[in-house]
Amino acid sequence: MLLTRLENDKISTLKLNDLQIKMKDQITNKVSDGTYTFEEVSCPVCGGSTKEVIGKKDRYGLYFETNLCSDCGLIYTSPRMDQTSYNEFYNAEYRKLYDANNTATETFFLDQQKRGESLYNYLDEHQLIQKKNMFVVEVGCGAGGILKVFKEKGHTIKGIDLGEDYINWGKKNYDLDLEMGTINDFSFEDQKPDLVIYSHVMEHILDLDKELELLKERLHKDSLVYIEVPGVKEVHRNYKSDFLLYLQNAHTIHFTLETLKNLFTKNGFKMICGNQFVRSVFKIGNSDTTIVNDYNSVKKYLLKIERIHKFYPFTTTAWINTLKIFYRKLKSFQ
Ligand SMILES: [Zn+2]
Structure with missing residues (x-):
């Protein structure tokens, strides 16, 4: 696995609210009981099947296998949920998990x-x-x-x-x-x-x-x-x-x-x-x-940001972002 940090340990990297936790559990249960089914696919762009596994979970800690195609450099998910499963997912869980909300505001x-x-x-x-x-x-x-x-x-x-x-x-x-x-x-x-x-x-x-x-x-x-x-x-x-x-x-x-x-x-x-x-x-x-x-370019980039990520709190970008948040807060007080 290219990024060993992304093993399928079910841990979310985001802080989830109650609704999101409920949705995450609901999805995991549907995967376990076979309501959501998965299909193995070849690269959706070049059709190639030579790939390198990048990681096995997403930011919510859901099972999500990401691959890097050796023939064209596309990053794609396989096995992935099939269309029927995704249709239900968009109906039942997507907005609540992603926006922590269910209607337009x-x-x-x-x-x-x-x-x-x-x-x-x-x-x-x-x-x-x-x-x-x-x-x-x-x-x-x-x-x-x-x-x-x-x-x-x-x-x-x-x-x-x-x-x-x-x-x-x-x-x-x-x-x-x-x-x-x-x-x-x-x-x-x-x-x-x-x-x-x-x-x-x-x-x-x-x-x-x-x-x-x-x-x-x-x-x-x-x-x-x-x-x-x-x-x-x-x-x-x-x-x-x-x-x-x-x-x-x-x-x-x-x-x-x-x-x-x-x-x-x-x-x-x-x-x-x-x-x-x-x-x-x-x-x-x-x-x-x-x-x-x-x-080559994608792989090099992924490995480079993974190194930066380890030291992210100490990077210039992190400090700029902190200053931006501080400035926004200051502005909202005025
Ligand atoms: Zn490809």
Whole structure:
């Protein structure tokens, strides 16, 4: 095992509240009694089966086997829960475990809106806001906070998501055009989207090739696809250099910009721009479909942050973060 600290000892690295502990126990029981079943999969990007085990638990202390593909450098979960099990998990436990909450709130919405603003700015900086009235579709829109930003700037929006409560919240409070479903439920024959957004969604999808095939059928030749995922190579910035803190059982794939690009080029897309955050934009195009192997770079990065993690409280980043928290507290008193 690459990171021996990540053995399956069931210990959570996060402080869980009562609701989260209840959910964790519920999931563990469903795994033990066979309600949740697992499937062994080969690498979802290159199809390879040579892999190195990185760890065997996630940040909640749930059984979660993470592997590094030797052929392309993708980090993926296998064995993983199958689609039926994940469907029940999203219905019964996901939000309560992840957000420690079960319904959309104003705070959740404002956070989505903030992410929408920075997403919009990213596109604007790269001259990718193609026209004044784009048709913008978001897959996995939650309560629609990201789309509200586009609507306010004069674009036509449509959000789709499987979470009924979140959709109803966004419709009721902000009159947004949101509907239940997945990309499979909408053909967009009358009007094809100019921009499709997947923000923190791709890492939850089990059959990515199928998703991209369906997506392609719904695009016109100039449509842009914006993909945002939590980047593996930003763990030092966003997760206190703790790879374990980054792992949650709802994410079965963990991308770097390179491995995300591999997935899209394999499926007939070309990358317009991207960074390790990961923020990226793709469009349909016959680009080179060669898989670039990111294995050495990913492994080196994981081992490096693991060393930093041991001494994290003494690092400059830790001190900067402490100062930031102190500054925020100070500001809230004023
Ligand atoms: Zn692979």
